[in-house]
Amino acid sequence: MTNDASTPTLTAAPDHAAPTLDLPAGRRVELVVGPGGVGKTTVAAALALRAAVAGRRTVVVTIDPSRRLAQALGIDGSAAPGTLVAVHHAGATLDCLVLDTQHTFDAIVRAHSPSPQAAEAMLVNPIYRAMVRYLGGALEYAATAQVHMLAAAGQHDLIVLDTPPTANAIEFLEAPAQIAEVANNPAAKFLSQSGRFGMRFLGLGSGLMLKALEAVGGGAFIGDLGRFLRDFGQVLEEFQRRAGALAGMMTSPGTGVVLTTAATDFSVREALAFLSVLAERGLRIDGVVLNRFDAAVPPWPGDAVIAAALQGAPVGLDRVAELHGALLRQAASALRGAEALRGRWPTTPVCTVPRMDPPPTTLAELHALAMAVWPSVRR
Ligand SMILES: Nc1ncnc2c1ncn2[C@@H]1O[C@H](COP(=O)(O)OP(=O)(O)OP(=O)(O)O)[C@@H](O)[C@H]1O
Ligand SMILES: [Mg+2]
Structure with a gap:
């Protein structure tokens, strides 16, 4: 068997170095960018909700949110294109808007x-x-134009833009x-x-x-x-x-970027390329969210313990060991990703967010996620 009690394992990765992120007081626009499918829409909604609860009049512009997230944000189809929908959480109000390209043009x-x-x-x-x-x-033009219009309307202190699943930052x-x-x-x-x-x-x-x-x-x-x-x-x-x-x-100094990426080798490579382009073009990077980070894998309790636990189960010891090995590889990849980001961008805070089950979709779940990333947001 490949695993036994003495096999070195990656347990509860000591993530003390994982900093939290700051939302600078002067930010009026926060762009949530990153590779496809990494959690941009989720992170944008969470950040916006966090800012609203902290007392900033906030609007989130989302692009193609999942059905469950759209339901939580009240934007699941009944609102006319381009209209703001208000949702309430913990005594705060968050305005939400689904980007509609045709409507914006x-x-x-x-x-x-x-x-x-x-x-x-x-x-x-x-x-x-x-x-x-x-x-x-x-x-992409409509997304930025929509933010520009909201900024001109002046009803919000902060506009959070969830960006389209663009292949690259350029x-x-x-x-x-x-x-x-x-x-x-x-x-x-x-x-x-x-x-x-x-x-x-x-x-x-x-x-x-x-x-x-x-x-x-x-x-x-x-x-x-x-x-x-x-x-x-x-x-x-x-x-x-x-x-x-x-x-x-x-x-402009009023605009910041939160780069979101998944904790896989592939997404982190794309994220590193994004960061270079953003920095080259003079955008202000407020931090990186390393999402769906599963670096904590329980240690292998020993073949005998597993075999006893599996008595009568439809899976064998080999299959469990195989799955455990896959989790360890995934954890190693997550840790490598965090290291690569912190190594290349030592002054940019990288905050990890664990994979959640179920995925964060309710307002309470989004707010909890955001509290871990942005624990202190000034009004
Ligand atoms: N921390 C998390 N734990 C578990 N699931 C998550 C987490 N963050 C996001 N997800 C899930 O991952 C999926 C992709 O998330 P999301 O839609 O926010 O990504 P995206 O970057 O906006 O994707 P796209 O590039 O397609 O717009 C969704 O099902 C979402 O619920
Ligand atoms: Mg999205």
């Missing part, structure tokens, strides 16, 4: 069209709708500029003169976007696109102008 169109008629014409234009739907970066950070490029009005001339080549040059000529445009416009779609860009130039310029403001918001 439409709001910008309405606010910046020369007349309500011009706005309606643009909103129903098939080229506009295809752009919002298929253009790479539209979701994609997220460059989305505003990408949209701005498309919205750049002089392109209309270029497009109408250069046709398909121009489409490709502007990064529009591939995949779904091109198919969508062909579907809506038939053979004449490039000319249509040129006209579209000319007719709605004023609004498109606003998208472009706004992109500059969004990029500025990301690096």
Whole structure:
């Protein structure tokens, strides 16, 4: 047998070094970023709830929350797109909003069209709708634009943004500029003169976007696109102008980032790449949440003890030893991840959050998670 009572085991990893995170008093925007599926939506909701309970007027913008989390936050479908829903916990109120890309773009169109008629014409234009739907970066642009709008409305002290499952940080950070490029009005001339080549040059000529445009416009779609860009130039310029403001918001002292990652080799590698890009671009990293961290594995009590316990059970000693070995490997990977993050970013606090069963979805569970990560949040 591979395990016996004397086998060295990874028990209750001494995690005294695990610091907690701080939410600096001057933060008005907190971006929760990280690789896909690591717990960004969960951590964003927990942080927002924590700040609300600490007395900050807080709103969380979530993207595609799981059904159970959406239920807990009161955003499971009944609210109109773009509306704030208030939930209450421990005497505090937290505003929640589900990001709706189309709604966010439409709001910008309405606010910046020369007349309500011009706005309606643009909103129903098939080229506009295809752009919002298929253009790479539209979701990321909408997420930052939504935060910008909430900041301008001034009703909240803190806006927490759960970010889309973007493949890497660069994609997220460059989305505003990408949209701005498309919205750049002089392109209309270029497009109408250069046709398909121009489409490709502007990064529009591939995949779904091109198919969508062909579907809506038939053979004449490039000319249509040129006209579209000319007719709605004023609004498109606003998208472009706004992109500059969004990029500025990301690096302003009022904006911080919480990087969330899962405690696996793969996610930690992605997280390290994220951190480099964020730091290079001048974003303020307030800390790392190393989520679903299972470094504590009970020691092997000895073959004889296990064999006795398994009497009559449908699994054998080998299978239990195999599972225990897998847990040990997972624990070793979690510890390696924590070490790698702390080694590369010694001044950035890394806080571990254990894997919870059941996963944290109720307000009480989210608040408990956040209390362990942010025990003291100033008003
Ligand atoms: N500490 C935890 N313990 C157990 N389960 C967790 C924990 N944190 C998150 N989860 C679960 O992991 C799953 C993924 O979490 P979540 O949706 O928050 O990740 P995400 O990073 O937002 O994913 P995506 O990139 O797809 O948006 C969910 O089922 C969530 O309930
Ligand atoms: Mg998510």
